[in-house]
Amino acid sequence: MQLLMSSLRGIINVPRRVRARLGAKWCVVLLLIPPTVFGSIHFGLRAAMVVALSVIGCILASVVPRIIAKKDYTFAHPGTIITGLLLGLTLSAETPIYMIVVGALVAQLPGKYKPRWLGRNPFNPAALGRTAVAVLEFTDPLTSAAWKNADAISGASALFKDAGGHLRPAIWTIFAGFNKGAIGETSEMMLLPVCILMLCFVVVKRQAAIAMIVTVPLLVISLPATSDIVGHAPWALNPLVYLLSSNTFLLATFFATDPMTTPRSRFGCVIFGVSVAVLGVLGRLYTTIPGMEMYAVLVGNMAVPVLDGTLWRKLFRRNRPQFAMADGSTVELPVPLDDSIAPGARFAVESFFATNGGEEPEIPDTGELVRLPSALCDEPFAVFRKVVADATPENVLQIIRESGLRGCGGARFPVHRKWEAVLAEENPRILVVNGQEGEPETFKDRFIMQNYARVAVEGMAILATVIEPEEIVFVVTSRCANAVRQIKAAVDELRATREGAALPPIRVVPGADLYVCGEETALIQSLEPRRAEPQLRPPYPFQSGLRGLPTLVQNVETVSWLPSIVQHGPEWFRGTGGGVQLVSLSGAVRNPGVYEVETGTTLDEILKMGGGLAQGEELRAIAVGGPSSGLLPPTNLGLPFEHSALQDAGAALGTGAVRVFAKSECIVAEALKAARFFRDESCGRCTPCRVGTSEIVRLWERAAETQNAGDELGMIGEVADVMRQASICGLGVAACNRVLSVVRHWPEVIQPHTADAEVERSQQCQV
Numbered sequence: 001m002q003l004l005m006s007s008l009r010g011i012i013n014v015p016r017r018v019r020a021r022l023g024a025k026w027c028v029v030l031l032l033i034p035p036t037v038f039g040s041i042h043f044g045l046r047a048a049m050v051v052a053l054s055v056i057g058c059i060l061a062s063v064v065p066r067i068i069a070k071k072d073y074t075f076a077h078p079g080t081i082i083t084g085l086l087l088g089l090t091l092s093a094e095t096p097i098y099m100i101v102v103g104a105l106v107a108q109l110p111g112k113y114k115p116r117w118l119g120r121n122p123f124n125p126a127a128l129g130r131t132a133v134a135v136l137e138f139t140d141p142l143t144s145a146a147w148k149n150a151d152a153i154s155g156a157s158a159l160f161k162d163a164g165g166h167l168r169p170a171i172w173t174i175f176a177g178f179n180k181g182a183i184g185e186t187s188e189m190m191l192l193p194v195c196i197l198m199l200c201f202v203v204v205k206r207q208a209a210i211a212m213i214v215t216v217p218l219l220v221i222s223l224p225a226t227s228d229i230v231g232h233a234p235w236a237l238n239p240l241v242y243l244l245s246s247n248t249f250l251l252a253t254f255f256a257t258d259p260m261t262t263p264r265s266r267f268g269c270v271i272f273g274v275s276v277a278v279l280g281v282l283g284r285l286y287t288t289i290p291g292m293e294m295y296a297v298l299v300g301n302m303a304v305p306v307l308d309g310t311l312w313r314k315l316f317r318r319n320r321p322q323f324a325m326a327d328g329s330t331v332e333l334p335v336p337l338d339d340s341i342a343p344g345a346r347f348a349v350e351s352f353f354a355t356n357g358g359e360e361p362e363i364p365d366t367g368e369l370v371r372l373p374s375a376l377c378d379e380p381f382a383v384f385r386k387v388v389a390d391a392t393p394e395n396v397l398q399i400i401r402e403s404g405l406r407g408c409g410g411a412r413f414p415v416h417r418k419w420e421a422v423l424a425e426e427n428p429r430i431l432v433v434n435g436q437e438g439e440p441e442t443f444k445d446r447f448i449m450q451n452y453a454r455v456a457v458e459g460m461a462i463l464a465t466v467i468e469p470e471e472i473v474f475v476v477t478s479r480c481a482n483a484v485r486q487i488k489a490a491v492d493e494l495r496a497t498r499e500g501a502a503l504p505p506i507r508v509v510p511g512a513d514l515y516v517c518g519e520e521t522a523l524i525q526s527l528e529p530r531r532a533e534p535q536l537r538p539p540y541p542f543q544s545g546l547r548g549l550p551t552l553v554q555n556v557e558t559v560s561w562l563p564s565i566v567q568h569g570p571e572w573f574r575g576t577g578g579g580v581q582l583v584s585l586s587g588a589v590r591n592p593g594v595y596e597v598e599t600g601t602t603l604d605e606i607l608k609m610g611g612g613l614a615q616g617e618e619l620r621a622i623a624v625g626g627p628s629s630g631l632l633p634p635t636n637l638g639l640p641f642e643h644s645a646l647q648d649a650g651a652a653l654g655t656g657a658v659r660v661f662a663k664s665e666c667i668v669a670e671a672l673k674a675a676r677f678f679r680d681e682s683c684g685r686c687t688p689c690r691v692g693t694s695e696i697v698r699l700w701e702r703a704a705e706t707q708n709a710g711d712e713l714g715m716i717g718e719v720a721d722v723m724r725q726a727s728i729c730g731l732g733v734a735a736c737n738r739v740l741s742v743v744r745h746w747p748e749v750i751q752p753h754t755a756d757a758e759v760e761r762s763q764q765c766q767v
């Protein structure tokens with residue numbers, strides 16, 4: 001039985017692994033192959049030619065303008081191939097060649113055009129291309145007869161009188177697809193498994209597709225049997241025949257799941273799916289216009305701004321998010337960049353320190369950076385100017401690829417892969433440099449922005465030469481007026497150079513400094529401006545980010561490494577290990593501050609960099625990776641500062657924060673502080689996180705009060721499990737780690753917390 005279960009799990013994991021390896025778009029290309037192959041066998045070689053021509057037409061329409069504009073291009077862009085395949089599959093095998101070419105041009109040019117005010121293409125490109133073909137069919141004397149004689153050009157589906165003859169075709173014939181219709185629409189035998197794989201493993205937005213597939217048969221069955229179904233056979237009102245004979249599965253699977261042209265919210269997606277189904281069914285049955293469902297998709301696309309509330313907001317400027325100031329007043333986001341807001345505004349990190357009646361401490365200035373600013377010289381922005389003069393974007397990309405640089409914002413994703421992903425998307429793109437540091441115990445970005453602002457801005461400029469953004473947004477922490485001033489001054493200095501003046505507009509904006517804004521989609525939401533809530537992916541920010549444009553978000557430390565890596569080469573950065581990163585060292589050490597640490601350096605060595613433990617203190621615990629990471633007991637001091645080793649021990653590299661706890665500090669109270677922080681910082685979007693973070697605080701407080709806390713600790717474990725599995729973003733997934741680590745390593749200190757010396761040591765403890 002166990003073997004059977006594990007084999008089943010293995011089989012189920014195959015599509016997941018394929019998706020993880022190939023990415024969603026290439027998976028969609030793969031899933032479009034079965035209906036293409038079936039259509040080519042059933043309708044013959046000409047059908048294969050129609051699909052191939054459609055794909056080639058889309059690729060050329062995408063590449064040629066870029067070649068003319070001397071921009072980088074790729075022939076094998078999955079988005080373009082998907083558009084070509086979908087267009088081809090919705091055509092008949094008899095479609096004249098010139099119509100296919102026009103359809104491909106319309107799909108790829110106006111179809112992919114992203115108006116600035118909307119930030120995304122308004123219509124599904126393939127649906128728009130298919131509509132252009134339909135207009136030509138209507139106007140061309142050779143094919144216009146089809147519009148009067150119900151779908152003659154595309155081959156009428158089994159629902160039409162003329163196509164089906166006088167007897168209803170057998171269900172299995174319809175299911176197998178051995179009837180007339182468009183190349184990729186006839187065979188549900190092919191489309192059904194494809195639809196299941198798409199909805200279960202590839203796309204995240206499935207509500208519109210499911211709503212459509214469910215609504216179509218329900219609507220058909222509810223229509224009066226005496227309905228005047230223009231040009232259709234009586235069996236058109238059989239819901240099963242209708243579902244299998246119409247193009248519902250193809251449209252639901254591939255058009256209603258398009259992340260760009262369907263609503264963002266689940267509710268909006270359901271309304272979208274139901275509306276498209278209703279318009280499609282009524283349009284098909286009560287008119288003789290072939291393929292009405294396709295036009296219903298376009299109408300649905302038009303309604304998306306209304307369903308998303310974008311239009312409403314634009315017209316009436318209502319519901320703009322507000323930012324709370326310390327004096328109780330509110331201002332609309334984005335907050336104007338003004339030094340005066342820095343000391344007074346309420347920020348996430350302050351809530352962490354305020355839990356115990358304290359304030360966020362000043363950034364220690366005892367750290368030392370040598371390698372990160374090593375490219376600084378008297379000539380301002382020398383590396384950037386050299387890159388502009390001598391290097392191509394591919395040169396810089398190759399250097400970064402070889403250096404192995406990983407993002408320093410917490411996720412540690414290989415930097416070059418993020419760049420490649422956004423480069424694979426079409427312009428216009430946006431670059432966001434994230435310098436809002438919403439995580440307690442982390443201060444390296446503020447350290448850079450205050451002391452090495454020119455390095456960060458030069459890195460931003462180098463990155464801009466690679467991804468060629470239309471706009472650069474530098475998000476600066478709002479609670480550090482000096483960082484704001486320094487970055488603004490460095491940007492002005494950059495603009496004064498000839499090369500810097502040629503860069504696109506650079507906006508320096510204040511960050512909300514929320515912990516959740518460490519998540520890219522939440523940061524983008526806060527900049528739009530909306531409530532800072534993480535969004536479901538896909539679409540990923542590199543596909544649809546700020547204003548719906550492909551957006552690269554990179555942390556301040558990450559961009560700050562670029563000048564020195566480009567100057568000294570990838571080997572210099574890799575050194576003997578896997579590179580260097582900054583560590584924010586704080587807590588019970590003699591010299592807290594920011595230090596450069598080679599990958600593989602042990603925690604003990606990092607402690608020594610900070611001068612060792614503060615005088616008279618003994619080590620109780622060490623926290624690596626901020627409050628979302630577990631506390632480690634002193635026995636872990638030999639661990640290397642490296643992702644997998646720390647993860648195995650229950651901690652994480654995260655943003656590179658290392659906090660040292662002395663014996664005199666109460667770790668039960670520290671864990672409570674982290675739990676309260678995440679309760680306050682949860683954006684509330686998903687129930688497990690919203691409710692779970694509050695429950696964890698309540699249970700932890702009770703556990704510290706009672707003599708027998710077994711029940712509370714057991715429930716904490718259960719709540720943490722649910723949060724880990726069902727939360728949308730990393731906050732909910734990791735919110736309990738500090739609490740759980742205390743349960744794991746120091747169970748004995750929890751219960752005697754109110755009873756003995758543990759608390760006496762820490763009179764200010766508020767557990």
Ligand code: SF4
Pocket residue numbers: 516533534681682683684685686687689690727728729730731732733
């Ligand atoms: S996990 Fe928490 S912070 Fe993240 S989206 Fe859900 S509610 Fe918001």
